[in-house]
Amino acid sequence: MTRLVGAAELAPAGYAFEVRAAGLRLQAGRRTVVDGLDLSLGTGVHGLLGPNGAGKTTLIRALATVLRPAGGTLEVLGRPATGRTGLREPRRRIGYLPQEFGYYRRFTVREFVEYMAWLKEVPGADVPAATQRAIDRVGLADRADHRMKTLSGGMLRRAGIAQAIVNDPVLLLLDEPTVGLDPAQRVRLRELLQTLGADTCVVVSTHLVEDVAAACTGVLLMADGRLVFQGTPAEIAAAGGPEHPGDSPIERGYAALLARPEPAGGTW
Numbered sequence: 001m002t003r004l005v006g007a008a009e010l011a012p013a014g015y016a017f018e019v020r021a022a023g024l025r026l027q028a029g030r031r032t033v034v035d036g037l038d039l040s041l042g043t044g045v046h047g048l049l050g051p052n053g054a055g056k057t058t059l060i061r062a063l064a065t066v067l068r069p070a071g072g073t074l075e076v077l078g079r080p081a082t083g084r085t086g087l088r089e090p091r092r093r094i095g096y097l098p099q100e101f102g103y104y105r106r107f108t109v110r111e112f113v114e115y116m117a118w119l120k121e122v123p124g125a126d127v128p129a130a131t132q133r134a135i136d137r138v139g140l141a142d143r144a145d146h147r148m149k150t151l152s153g154g155m156l157r158r159a160g161i162a163q164a165i166v167n168d169p170v171l172l173l174l175d176e177p178t179v180g181l182d183p184a185q186r187v188r189l190r191e192l193l194q195t196l197g198a199d200t201c202v203v204v205s206t207h208l209v210e211d212v213a214a215a216c217t218g219v220l221l222m223a224d225g226r227l228v229f230q231g232t233p234a235e236i237a238a239a240g241g242p243e244h245p246g247d248s249p250i251e252r253g254y255a256a257l258l259a260r261p262e263p264a265g266g267t268w
């Protein structure tokens with residue numbers, strides 16, 4: 001698989017971790033939803049798990065430099081993500097699939113992905129090949145020239161993943177990428193994540209604990225705006241026992257870790 005490599009990537013990266021946060025505080029509106037978060041992430045696939053409202057989307061928005069932190073420090077690709085300036089360079093090397101993403105309904109898949117490549121400042125001569133490769137990687141080659149408005153929900157999600165990887169990002173942020181995918185496509189996505197994770201820092205939020213077991217090298221577990229666990233899928237599985245609810249060791253471990261600090265809200 002060829003990968004477009006720019007001069008900036010050949011130079012020493014100048015940072016040990018793609019993401020580094022200390023005492024990070026994030027607000028949604030006026031409400032603090034992430035507080036006192038310490039985190040270091042390098043190359044690999046990091047699954048971000050947690051109940052509804054834990055703060056996963058809010059954290060991903062901050063890593064994408066869309067949401068400015070309200071306190072603490074956050075470095076993304078070696079640059080502070082706490083200010084208003086100096087973000088253009090890291091943003092070129094970030095790929096981001098938001099939970100809901102906008103697009104022009106009359107664009108074809110190819111036009112949509114090309115447009116995002118252009119926004120990411122992919123060199124013009126590289127755009128057609130980069131676009132085709134991204135579309136191929138998500139299995140949408142036969143739909144490349146179909147309009148976005150004709151796609152099914154799962155196909156739309158895959159077009160969203162294609163735009164997120166078109167610039168060969170160093171940091172790839174995927175907010176619930178498996179929503180709407182059929183089982184075969186979920187397996188394909190896991191394989192793609194594993195391939196990408198060899199040389200990319202991938203953060204993927206999901207409610208599907210078994211996706212994490214299959215595709216992730218590391219797991220972040222959030223509850224109530226805090227990081228309650230960081231480790232490997234095997235370590236999550238080891239935390240559970242037969243007394244915990246779940247259909248698999250990792251689901252039982254997930255339940256056990258959430259039950260540990262304090263009951264993680266509600267009866268669901």
Ligand SMILES: Nc1ncnc2c1ncn2[C@@H]1O[C@H](COP(=O)(O)OP(=O)(O)OP(=O)(O)O)[C@@H](O)[C@H]1O
Nearest residue numbers: 028029031033050051052053054055056057058059
């Ligand atoms: N714009 C907003 N104004 C006020 N509160 C918000 C806003 N956006 C999110 N929140 C709140 O912040 C908390 C964290 O939300 P967030 O979307 O980050 O959680 P999540 O872990 O991604 O949840 P889910 O699994 O349901 O997607 C929730 O309690 C949510 O209600």
